[in-house]
Amino acid sequence: MNSPSCATVVLSAGLGTRMRSAKPKAMHEVGGLPMVNHVLRAVAPLSPERTVVVVGPDMPDLERAVAPAQTAIQHDRQGTADAVKAARAALDGYAGHNATVFVVYGDSPFLKAETLQRMLDARDEGAAVVVLGFRAQDPTGYGRLIQDAGGDLTAIVEEREATPDEKAITFCNSGVMAIEAARLFTWIDRVGNDNAKGEYYLTDLVAICREDGGRCAAIEAPEAELQGVDSKSDLAAAEDQYQQSCRRAALDAGVTLRDPSTVWFSFDTRIAPGAEIGRNVVFAPGVTVEEGAVIKDFCHLEGAIVRQGAEVGPFARLRPGTEIGGGARIGNFVEVKNAVFGEGAKANHLSYIGDASVGAKANIGAGTITCNYDGYLKSRTEIGAGAFIGSNSSLVAPVSIGDGAIVGAGSTVTHDVDQDAIAVARGQQVAKDGAAVKFREGRAAQKAKQKAEK
Template identity: 55%
Template sequence: MTRPVAAIILAAGQGTRMQSKLHKVLHPIAGRPMLLHLIASLAELGPERQVVVVGAGREQVEAAVAGRGVAIAVQAQQLGTGHAVAQAHDALAGFVGDVLILYGDVPLVSAATMKALLDRLNRGDDPRAVVLGFRPDDPAAYGRIIADGQGIIEKMVEYKDASEAERAVTLCNSGLMAVRSTDLFVLLDQIGNDNAAGEYYLPDIVMLPGQKSAVVETDPLEVAGVNSRAELAGVEAAWQAQRRTAAMRDGVTLVAPETVFFSHDTVLARDVTVEPHVVFGLGVVVEEDVVIHAFSHLEGAVVRKGAEIGPYARLRPGADIGMKAKVGNFVEIKKATLGEGAKANHLSYIGDASVGAGANIGAGTITCNYDGFLKYRTEIGAGAFIGSNSALVAPVTIGDGAIVGAGSVVTRDVEADALALARGKQEALPGWAKRFRAKMAERKAGRS
């Protein structure tokens, strides 16, 4: 029988190295705040309780987790990680089960790794705690874990308190662990602060007399922490690299993978082709057989089977591109639908609009959707043809099969199959240009 799970997420650090008004754990990776990455992974385990321990910036964190079933505990003084965990005592009152201890600035820990900690805790040999360890390329100043061949921990020590021999060990402490709720706060009451920093270290519960603890190892990327903008960029880069690999494994062609950037919720079907320098913002779904040409930006958009986007196209929130439709160079679509086979090939803005199946939007066409106060819709019927350099002043409807002549400013509805022309009459004055040039040349000569 699976035991109930709770999680304590530590997020009380000042985050001064980020040089930001935004709380450190709310800085985004792939468009989602770091803290919410953790909460999303936790959700796969169905936790009974979740507690975030905060210090400064409490209001920002509370707003970010509102409605997610997360309790807030406050660490008023920064007295170490053991002290921080102790602040969750009241929020976990009455809980009996296993407790995961996580860090808000270590965002990429997977649900599978969290489960591995819990499974090891309940294997049957009753370790006091299970610590998540890793072996980085450069152990640097991480705390060290000295363990036997079975993963039983013999000693854990902070780098600043470690001997030279202990610093030579490559197995490092991520700070993440799993502990039984019945043990956690009893153990925290027993640790002291007799160390170089005068703080209460959470790892010290492992070294208290009595039952041994165990270590589970994971990939260093999962426990990469973020304390600066440079580290944030590094974790983002690592996340993107993994996501690109996953996309190609699932049948997506990335012509130049290192130039494509995803959001955490990007959905690409198989046989999608993505050319270089494409950015997926939040909320994009792309169906099969779509080609996204270079230098396009998509956000909040749906692209349906067989459509073609770009190059240099921008799809904004609410864009819905129909099957085999085409959005070409320097075309921007916002809160608008293009029906099956519709085309907007060049230099156009289509906003707050619907474009019927098979319609053709000529180069330089604009839906004038905003009057400075309110926005209005443009409806373009199936098979309609909008000539180049036209302005459709909303609210306006162009009927099925209608033609709008190039250069028109359309302010009234156009019925189906009609031709609409809304431009000044062209006139020609024979010989005027020749006479003008002669007159101006004479005037110029008189001034020299």
Template identity: 55%
Template sequence: MATALIVLAAGQGTRMNSDLPKVLHELGGLPLFAHALASGASLAPERAVLVAGHGAQAVTKAAATLDAEVEVVIQAEQLGTAHAVDQARAALTDFSGDAFVLYGDTPFIRPETLEAMAEARAGGADVVVLGFEADDPGRYGRLVMNGQELLRIVEFKDASDDERAITLCNSGVLAADTELLFELIAAVSNENASGEYYLTDIVGVARDRGLRAEAVTCAEAETLGINTRAELAAAEAQFQAMKRDEALENGVTLVARDSVFFAADTVIGRDAIIEPNVVFGPGVTVESGARIRAFSHLEGCHVSRGAVIGPYARLRPGAELAEGAKVGNFVEIKNAVIDTGAKVNHLSYIGDAFVGEAANIGAGTITCNYDGVFKHHTHIGANTFIGSDTMLVAPVTVGDGAMTATGTVVTEDIEPGAMAIGRARQSNKDGFATKLFEKLRALKAAQKGH
């Protein structure tokens, strides 16, 4: 059965006390709504529609950065969840299959849960709703059941005392045939305490038409919605705990488990060692047997088997480290390849560059890659030796086996096997330091006398 995702992301999120749309606040380095899309990816959806409202332009821009194909539609007025879903009607006019409604501020729905809902649909349920047993039902909507069959969903505001005593609550997530979903929504009214069009009312409409509704249940933790900064912080803690557990189960060593922070898409191979206080931004892959030393920050990079990073290193987007490469303390790598066995061990910046196999980059080396308008490339060949405090003014090429003298400013290509020396000649002036200090001390004493 073909599947479409409809992710509701139109709310302003006033309780976040932020100018940023709620769904753009980040969890694990990705906007909240991206987690809902990631959960739904297990269903191999043919279409994904994001319903935006407040800050729609920013949400649309963020959606465009994702790997998945996402169509953004706008809910200009917030008239309830059924009205929000209805904004996807035009986008899915030509679609035939099931639609799953997810929420951009509910990031922890597991793929297995959505697959259970798909199984319920395949088993004959016309509408499938996701519910959970709540420790404190509070103001959640209640699921009124008759055995396996879902009779109706009652919003807390409209519930009787008996209905409020029910602990099986509504997550808001549901699935139905797409055409049927929009037919049911068309029959929903706003005659309720809030004057809104509730998506939950489609269950009653479906039953009135002789259709079957069922509920699938999940753990309450999966349904955690984020409405405040405190809830976002709690969600981040929950997310990090999950990622750390996953890393340990996959054979990764975390020397100080609770000090390591992951992004949603971090991939780390078995037998990699992660030392304390390491932060992974989005887009990082670390292969088996690599070591990330303490206080390093990585994003948008690939670290191959046996490479060693840090301590206090920064790998930025486009950094590619081959097997056995070493990047040491206070080194920054950006959009550069560090080839097999090459070393950049101390206090250096390598950007927009290629560093060849077994090259050694001395302390304080900088690739001067930016002229204020354009970025330029530096090529450093295999088995080169770059002396400390070398400035490589790009675009420039250092041939295989070449070297630079300490303190050299390289502005021209260096042939293979050659040595470049580009620094001012040293001149020593006998006795000058002694005379200078005597003069300065006398001047200081005279100033104190006044």
């Protein structure tokens, strides 16, 4: 976006006591990403010169989550103006010509860059303070935005102070603001705390700006875009809203969803047109599915790439570092972790393939596992192109199976197998004629004796 200069302050110091969680409110996830990171992604297209996330004391996880954004600590949590004041040092010297400071909230994951751009445009047209509002279906509890006949914002009236006519207004304050940088802290220093909570509210800037002859404006966005999260119930509603949006976008892009309401996306899920997704599929972060790939029912994918025309599932799990090559097949109850399957390779049943590479057109038999962990270190298994691994085999890493090699069913392979060799590593079969009859007779007699003794 081509924008005037701006900086961003993201208010994220809230403990979220109504969330009933030790995790900071802004760290709760929607679509697999902390809410505060959704907000940072919305701000990024405006290329802010500075981004400051205001956190509370002892929030190291939040500070790590927002890096490399700078953080500032609000120690006493005395209201929104106090929170912005905590960012003063981080914004020191930022007051260029027509520069703007956005104040946004870390618990509003649906905020859009396009909306922020409209606020910047209003600043560029001469408004010193721009407030983002929405038309509430139920305005109860919200501050009302009062406008004059020309559309300028004249006041923000809290509901407890509103007249009956003002309470009838449905244009409500979201809290998001764009403020002239040069006068921001001069105005904040004039904010008082003569209110029921004894806190310093950023909304007072509208009155202070107008006292100084500045113009204030209000920009409208859909209520759903400005949904905040204050409780676990709100978080569940936000997740539902996010998933519905992702499902609509996937369908509109040409992805087949067999039962859209049972498919769950993450913030970075990438599914190409022409892919088919079955029922009850979960895409955790870091998944790409290419054109023509099929993900069957009850699969869980995370940190994985599924190439063109591959099939996964049903009941398969792909873990981080996995790449399934074009036309490859991963079947039911197969788990793959940090492994690459070449084109046309197959693991159709009940296998674990971890820390491995599987060559093109190799076949992994049912029950095969790569023994990749010795209790201390992970080691890799290399399976060559066209190799055949018999059912119920254990490949003890580090080990290499050559191109075209065959491993007999039930083998435990601890040494490399050369190209086109056959490896069988299992105990010799021994058969004793009639022994089964004697075994059954003996066990039956023992059982009868125990029963009689009772």
